Amino acid sequence: ISPQKTLFNGNENGVDYQIVSGEHLSAKANPKSTTGRLDVFTRVITDYSHRFEEIRSGYKGKMYLEVVPKSFPIKVKTGHRLNQLRIRHGYTVLSDQDILRTHSSDPMLFTEGGNPVDVDELKVNNGLFLSVNLHASEGKIVGYKAKKHRDYIDLDNINYYEVSEFWEPIYHQPDDHLILEPEAFYIFASKERCRIPEYLAAEMIAYDTGSGELRTHYAGFFDSGFGGRVEDKGARAVLEVRSHDVPFLIEDGQTFCSMKFEPNTEVPKFVYGDDIESNYQGQELRLGKHFKQ
Known part of the structure; x- marks a missing residue:
């Protein structure tokens, strides 16, 4: 196609x-x-x-x-x-107070160091907000920008394509800022690490355009079990980002996306994770499974 x-x-x-x-x-x-x-x-x-x-x-x-x-x-x-x-x-989502109560007893958001985020520091407003990570040691990659490429990707080919042929790496900048080019596509990681308890499912919702002319995250569903148990200290959410119409300045720690949580009718027999060979459990910044990484 x-x-x-x-x-x-x-x-x-x-x-x-x-x-x-x-x-x-x-x-x-x-x-x-x-x-x-x-x-x-x-x-x-x-x-x-x-x-x-x-x-x-x-x-x-x-x-x-x-x-x-x-x-x-x-x-x-x-x-x-x-x-x-x-x-x-039906359709029931956790209220902001429910999110805070759940996190207090069963942490869902962790710092980069793996500690549960303090309840007083959680950002909630019709969902739980996550921020973007642009900070790393010198010479480390904080994101990727898609190259315009004429060759196609065969979806049958897993761990097959060279990253450099399709993606331009974005390295840490000393000021932890980055200007997104209009209509370019980027991959970043969240600053926080998150986990979805087995009794919940989550959806990352479209970014509020009142907060910026960009869209984050095509893939909205986060399955029960993503990020493992509390002792696993969660996994980063990978953010798919496109800026529209005008260049857009972003900075490390900027609020970038919102996650809503829904209770499951019962705990699933199979949850996201290594037992069912899930591709992105425990992930950091990571491209899709078709690329060599």
Whole structure:
């Protein structure tokens, strides 16, 4: 797929999907982590829906996937998983007070040194805020900027492509500042380390445009178990960032994204982690699994 909009019919053998047949079930879709890190924009479309990525209760019909590679052409085939679906029974998110109470007893956010962030230092406002990390020792990489590349990425090829062919490394600057170029795509890591308890699931929501002309994070879902147990001290969230229209100055520790938490109806039998060979457990700054790292 070249950098243009492509629409796929997700129905196999022409059979209509009935994803959410229960009275109180609905569904929300989002790009998979690897999809977002490749700067591939995807969204699910259903007939007569007034919103992308959302599947209403009782829907039965066709389901389509819009795919737009932004930085690199990609080669896909039937069976490749670009998107993911989260099925909901009702829709309840933790309030800011619930987030603070949960963190007090079961820490979800850690400092770079691995200590739980003090409750008084958590930034909450309709979700838990994370900041961007631009600080490192001299000569260390703090991010990546996508190169415009004519060669395609075959999604079957794991740990295959040289990073230098597709990405420009961004090194630590003495003043911990960086100017993002308009419409360029960047990969950064959060300054904090986060973990999602097994009884919760999380979603990183689109950045509030009132806080800056940029979008962070295509891939919104964080699974139960991400970041491990408390003693594992969490993992950094990888941020997919694009500045729009004008250059945008960012600095180390700048608030960058917000995470909402939903309670699971029950603790999942399988959670994110090494036991199911999850790709990004315990991650630092990391590109998608198709690149040699």
